[in-house]
Each structure stands twice: as C-alpha cells, then as structure tokens.
Amino acid sequence: MGGYNPPPAPVYWAAGPQPYVAPPKNRVAFILLGIFLGIFGAHNFYAGYTGRGAIQLSITICTLFVGSIVSWIWAIVEVCIVDRDSQNVYMV
Numbered sequence: 001m002g003g004y005n006p007p008p009a010p011v012y013w014a015a016g017p018q019p020y021v022a023p024p025k026n027r028v029a030f031i032l033l034g035i036f037l038g039i040f041g042a043h044n045f046y047a048g049y050t051g052r053g054a055i056q057l058s059i060t061i062c063t064l065f066v067g068s069i070v071s072w073i074w075a076i077v078e079v080c081i082v083d084r085d086s087q088n089v090y091m092v
Contacts, residue, residue: 035075038074039075
C-alpha cells in the first residue's frame with residue numbers, strides 16, 4: 001500500500017578480501033647475495049625462485065663443492081640479467 005520502502009543497504013562483503021601485495025625486493029641485497037652466497041643459490045631463494053635456488057644448492061652440495069664454480073658463474077650471470085622477482089615485480 002503506500003508504505004515507506006528504504007533503499008537497499010550497501011554490500012561491503014561482496015568485494016572479498018584484498019590480496020596481500022608484498023613489498024618489492026631490494027636489488028642491492030639480491031646482487032650481494034649472488035656474489036657472496038651465489039654458490040648456495042641464496043639470491044634465488046631471496047627473490048622467490050626456489051627451484052633455481054634448490055638446483056644451485058644441489059650442484060654445490062652433491063659435487064662436494066667441486067661444482068660450486070658452475071653455480072657461482074650461474075649466479076653472476078643471474079645477478080646481471082634478472083631484474084624481477086618470482087612475482088614479476090621489479091626489484092628496487
């Protein structure tokens with residue numbers, strides 16, 4: 001009949017939770033880890049590339065540090081060319 005019809009209340013829960021965005025990684029820390037601990041893949045673990053880091057660590061450990069020169073050269077090359085972390089965010 002002629003009753004008051006209030007407008008619908010806004011729905012705040014419909015958007016869902018906002019995803020967590022981690023701050024960008026530090027490029028200087030990535031470079032220093034690659035230079036000094038690159039044979040263990042520390043720079044890759046820092047940037048979130050756990051697969052690469054595990055491979056470099058395995059090469060070093062399984063060859064009883066004989067293969068560490070391969071891991072270190074690999075680390076130096078990565079330090080020179082990698083500029084994003086595993087989430088595709090530029091390092092600052």
